[in-house]
Every structure is written in structure tokens, then in C-alpha cells.
Amino acid sequence: MASALTGKLEGDVEIKASAEKFHDMFCNKPHHVSNTCSEKVQGCELHDGDWGTEGSIICWSYxxxxxxxKAKQVIEAIDSEKNSITFRMIEGDLMKEYKSFVIKFQATPKSEGEGSIVHWTFEYEKLHEGIAHPETLLEFLLSVSKDISAHLTQGN
Incomplete structure (x- = not known):
């Protein structure tokens, strides 16, 4: 019965920025994301801990x-070698519909040419069956990824 409430959603986006630069933006400078797509992301504040460290708590306005x-999340895992970060939602609008919500991304350099592929994964448990799967949120993050890439590669 519970399996109908749990879900996993994945999506990829190809970006021009390097995997390292993309990871660094989310890891160490998420408060700069709003500079890249201010109509989508208004801000990111550090509530506890330090930028770029596991266990830190950040709050997004989007x-x-x-x-x-709003979304308040704890940084559960950072893997700089694999350019991945795992965030667990702890408060905010998503928690009105989901019992748990984990967002992970991994940026991988493309095998040929410049740029990278960003793979986003959502793992979640809905509070009830009437809640839609978060496809539009995945589309939102794929779009934000492109905006960040454009920002990171401008002037190159």
C-alpha cells in the first residue's frame, strides 16, 4: 500500500558549464543562484552551519x-569527486504535500567536448494519493540548471 505513495523521479540536462563549476555553485555559493535566474530563485540563506558543509541548513525562496x-533543507551529503550533493527537505512548501523529500544531483563531465550532464534525482513519499508527482519541480530545476550554466559560461 505504501508503495503508491513513494516515488522516484529522475531527469538529465546538458549544460555548457563544467561539472566542477556547477557543483561548486550549489555547494559553496548557493546564495549566488538567485543572481543567475532571479525570476525563479529569489534567494538562499544559510540557517545553520557553513556554506559547502554537510549538516548545514539552508533556506531557499523561489x-x-x-x-x-520556501524550502528549508539540510545538506546530507557532498561528494566533490563525483560532483554530487544530496539535500533533505525539512521544512517549507514541499512538506505540506510530502512526508519526505530528498533531492540529489550529480554533474558529470561529457565524454566528448566541453560541458557536462546534470542528473537530478527526487526520492519522496507523498502524504496521500491525491498529490501529484513532482514533475513540474523537476522541470523547474532542469531550467534553473541551464540558467546557472549560462551564468557560469558567459564571457568564456
């Missing part, structure tokens, strides 16, 4: 599906 939203 606009998704036309609504201003």
Missing part, C-alpha cells in the same frame, strides 16, 4: 508554478 515558495 517561484514555482507561479507561486512564491
Amino acid at each position: 517561484v514555482h508554478d507561479g507561486e512564491a515558495k
